[in-house]
Amino acid sequence: MAELKDLPLREELRGSSAYGAPQLTVTNQLNTNENPYSPSEALVRDMVKAVEKHATELNRYPERDAVELRTALADYVSEQTGVAVSVDNVWAANGSNEVLQQLLQAFGGPGRSALGFTPSYSMHPILCAGTQTEFISSPRDEDFRIDEEAALRDVEKHQPDVIFITTPNNPTGDVTPIELVEKIIQAAPGIVIVDEAYMEFSASPSATTLLEKYPTKLVVSRTMSKAFDFAGGRLGYLVADPAFVEAVMLVRLPYHLSVLSQIAAIVAIEHKDETLSTVAKLSAERERVVNRLEELGYYVVPSESNFVSFGRFADQHAVWQGFLDRDVLIRDNGVPGLLRATIGLPQENDAFLSAAADLADTVEMVKR
Numbered sequence: 235m236a237e238l239k240d241l242p243l244r245e246e247l248r249g250s251s252a253y254g255a256p257q258l259t260v261t262n263q264l265n266t267n268e269n270p271y272s273p274s275e276a277l278v279r280d281m282v283k284a285v286e287k288h289a290t291e292l293n294r295y296p297e298r299d300a301v302e303l304r305t306a307l308a309d310y311v312s313e314q315t316g317v318a319v320s321v322d323n324v325w326a327a328n329g330s331n332e333v334l335q336q337l338l339q340a341f342g343g344p345g346r347s348a349l350g351f352t353p354s355y356s357m358h359p360i361l362c363a364g365t366q367t368e369f370i371s372s373p374r375d376e377d378f379r380i381d382e383e384a385a386l387r388d389v390e391k392h393q394p395d396v397i398f399i400t401t402p403n404n405p406t407g408d409v410t411p412i413e414l415v416e417k418i419i420q421a422a423p424g425i426v427i428v429d430e431a432y433m434e435f436s437a438s439p440s441a442t443t444l445l446e447k448y449p450t451k452l453v454v455s456r457t458m459s460k461a462f463d464f465a466g467g468r469l470g471y472l473v474a475d476p477a478f479v480e481a482v483m484l485v486r487l488p489y490h491l492s493v494l495s496q497i498a499a500i501v502a503i504e505h506k507d508e509t510l511s512t513v514a515k516l517s518a519e520r521e522r523v524v525n526r527l528e529e530l531g532y533y534v535v536p537s538e539s540n541f542v543s544f545g546r547f548a549d550q551h552a553v554w555q556g557f558l559d560r561d562v563l564i565r566d567n568g569v570p571g572l573l574r575a576t577i578g579l580p581q582e583n584d585a586f587l588s589a590a591a592d593l594a595d596t597v598e599m600v601k602r
């Protein structure tokens with residue numbers, strides 16, 4: 235058998251490792267920011283019916299532009315954000331990761347750069363590497379917020395073709411104020427992708443409210459993987475001026491969204507009211523978890539998402555192992571001093587908090 239190093243791989247991919255949170259079998263799985271509630275029985279029933287109906291057509295390619303699905307998404311976005319958008323403003327793909335990749339294929343590439351405010355979503359630099367886009371890191375401040383002065387300075391200095399703003403940010407959970415998002419858009423020489431994967435968990439305004447003002451610069455990326463309870467369905471989308479939809483159509487693979495993906499997502503959107511009712515439950519649980527962690531003496535980054543980042547640990551990986559030893563799988567994103575825990579079902583959060591209480595007296599904490 236050959237080894238990776240023996241292959242004529244592109245030079246810049248040598249030595250990098252594939253993305254992946256450990257998929258371990260643990261009772262309390264709080265490491266990938268999914269919605270812990272299973273889809274409702276009514277949703278499952280309707281999905282089975284829809285699959286049965288469309289299974290007879292699987293000899294044919296899917297509807298290439300996913301118009302029905304994009305219309306349903308546009309209606310949802312209009313309702314959720316209060317910004318009226320139509321099918322022409324929305325593009326869908328297999329997870330927002332694919333949307334982001336398509337945007338980089340169209341707007342990044344050799345000789346171009348993308349800037350992100352780190353620590354942030356680890357796939358942004360990986361997608362840049364895959365599209366030969368240079369990734370530039372602009373560090374957040376000590377409390378993991380975007381430092382306005384440093385951010386605007388870095389944008390001015392590097393003149394990036396693409397800027398990523400993740401809000402609420404992953405892995406820290408905090409929101410970037412919309413006023414600062416707008417200042418960055420104004421300073422940007424190229425496009426700004428606001429990654430709103432967790433926006434339904436936040437009370438802050440969506441960047442879609444800025445779309446009309448910045449039609450040639452702003453793209454908002456969203457997903458059905460988190461609040462929408464549909465991570466396994468793989469459905470992400472963007473909201474932007476119709477010109478951006480035209481742009482990603484130049485690089486998308488033909489028939490990229492299967493018949494099954496499209497109908498499953500349409501059914502999931504039809505059941506959005508029951509699915510999205512879990513958001514309030516998860517937000518209430520998040521407050522309970524944050525309060526208890528603070529009581530136990532942990533530092534917690536303010537979160538408006540379905541996870542919390544906490545610390546500050548002298549050796550976060552050892553603490554991660556401590557949780558795993560107590561049957562709780564959380565995430566070490568490699569941010570020094572911090573660990574991230576997804577908000578799960580109440581009993582999973584209890585298990586997490588009981589492990590946190592157990593560990594509180596023994597782990598070594600550090601100041602910033």
Ligand SMILES: Cc1ncc(COP(=O)(O)O)c(C=O)c1O
Nearest residue numbers: 329330331355404431457459470
């Ligand atoms: C900030 C952020 N953006 C995008 C994604 C990608 O999600 P998906 O490809 O499942 O839509 C994630 C997933 O964890 C995320 O945290």
